[in-house]
Amino acid sequence: MHIISTLMISIVTVWLAAISGKPLVREQAECAATLTTHAMPLDALPGHHIRRLQQMAVAVFLQETQGFGITPVQYGVLMTVHLRPGLDQRGLASLMGLDTSTTAGVVDRLEGRGLLRRSASPTDRRVKLLGISKRGDTYLRTLLIHGARSVLGHAKEP
16 A cells, blocks of 8 residues: 555656656655656556446447447436436536536436426526436336346346
8 A cells, every 4th residue: 555655646746747847856756766666567556457347337338228329427317317306417416426517518418308307496596406307217218128138138148
């Protein structure tokens, strides 16, 4: 754990020096030397494997949902709103781990396709509450049935 902490400090120190455009001072040069001395292959870094797993999960999702025209983030938004009707966009962004502008764009696209609906909050007209439309509910159910069949089909393969 100590090596990882040292590496992180070294990386940040060298990066800060690089973006400032100033030459490395003695301490920063020592950090850079530590970084190259303790460099580890990617296969030894947990973050590399976590990122690769995420890439594989997205690839499988896109393969299995081909023809539905949905991204993993859009699916997450639809499912979250389905499970929490009346959620506002800020709460959705927080639950999804997205910034509010990204969330607004995703909601705009899903609303444009008729899958989500927005309504003003009865207590604060500035707040938009989200709900899944009838079309969105049908779409999500079809997607879930397709996904279940796909998983079951793969489970039968040797």
